[in-house]
Amino acid sequence: MYHSQLHPLQIDPTTGEPFLRLPAPLQNIIITPPRLSDGASIVPILNDNAVCRWLQGPPYPYLPSHAESWLAAAKNDSDVILNELERASKDGPLKIIDACPVRILRETNANGPDTFLGDIFLHRCQYPYEEPTTKQELSAENARKEVGDPTIVWCIGDYLASSHHGRGIMSTALKTLLTAWAIPRMGVRRIRAETFRGNVGSVRVFEKNGFVLEKTVDHGEVTTSGKRIDGAHILWWEYK
Ligand SMILES: CC(C)(COP(=O)(O)OP(=O)(O)OC[C@H]1O[C@@H](n2cnc3c(N)ncnc32)[C@H](O)[C@@H]1OP(=O)(O)O)[C@@H](O)C(=O)NCCC(=O)NCCS
Structure with a gap:
């Protein structure tokens, strides 16, 4: 039967x-996928202390040039997945794929362009809080696994504009991403989520989606906004 591999x-x-x-x-x-025009929206959000203090990845201050190069790479990643799905057989089973082509949260507006709100994405876990040798071994083993292998350990990154915090958006976005794409189309069965110690909102988003707190580790971190966060909460989710 003919179907869209984008289902x-x-x-x-x-x-x-x-x-x-x-x-x-x-x-x-x-x-949706990232758009090259998103830069002007991303820059103020990733310079907002309520957001960037909890993020390890993005540089601070976050400059338009950072957004430009990040968007080019993120859009290309999304295009690669969409092209792969486009080429897959329309009458075979739905293809299991290693990523999600959509990640950018937007608010639609009846009378104008939509508003960039944030980002949510899944990637293979790189064990940032393990000792260097263990981290290297576990990450390499996780990276080697075949697409769709149920033992792959995934990780989640997310942020939302502070103007929209506390409205249930990220809890619902995570649930939607898991049930609509990650579980059926990527074969995601195990996720290890990591948030800086004290990031109550992030821990709650995960708990509301069935993640269980395993431990809080002591680990001095300098975040993107130059603040030292001494530790991280590690939570796990397993497919039932
Ligand atoms: C963490 C974040 C993504 C949560 O998104 P959100 O859409 O505001 O979360 P929700 O509205 O779905 O809230 C989920 C739960 O957390 C609680 N919560 C949200 N922010 C909170 C905060 N700052 N302090 C305490 N509780 C908070 C909500 O009350 C809700 O719990 P409840 O349903 O039991 O009342 C958002 O605050 C954010 O972008 N923070 C900065 C970046 C970040 O921390 N990213 C995660 C890195 S691991």
């Missing part, structure tokens, strides 16, 4: 862009 992504009829829509009452929030 269950929807397609915007005007732009052709694939997207996932959050369920009601958050149906005005969609998850």
Whole structure:
């Protein structure tokens, strides 16, 4: 039977862009691929202390040039996945794939362009809080696993504009991403989530989605905003 290998992504009829829509009452929030025009929205969010103090990855201060190079790479990653799905057989089974082509949260507006809100993405775990040798061994072993291997350990990165914190958006976005794409289309079965110690909101987002706190490790970190965070919460999720 003919089907779209993009299932269950929807397609915007005007732009052709694939997207996932959050369920009601958050149906005005969609998850799409990155757009090269997102830079002007990303820069203020990633310089906002309420966001960047909890993120290890992005540089601080976050400059337009950082956004430009990040967007080029992230959009290319998404395009590679979309092209792979485009080439896959339309009458074979839905292809299991190693990533999600949509990741950017946007608020749709009836009378104008949508608003960039944040990012949520899955990647193979790199064990940042293990001792260097263990970290290297575990990461390499995890990276070697075949696409769809149920023993792959995944990790999640996310952030949301502070103007929209506390409305249930990230909890629902995580649930949507897991049930619509990560579980059925990537074969995700195990996730290890890591958040800096004291990031109560992030821990709650994970707990509300069935993650269980395993431990809190002591580990001095200098975050992107130059603050030292002494430790991280490690949570696990297993597919049931
Ligand atoms: C963490 C973050 C993604 C949460 O997104 P969000 O959409 O605001 O979260 P939700 O509204 O879905 O809230 C989930 C739960 O956390 C609670 N919560 C959210 N922010 C909180 C905060 N700062 N302090 C305490 N609780 C908080 C909510 O009350 C809710 O719990 P409840 O349903 O039991 O009341 C967002 O705050 C953020 O972007 N923070 C900065 C970046 C970051 O920390 N990223 C994660 C890195 S691991």
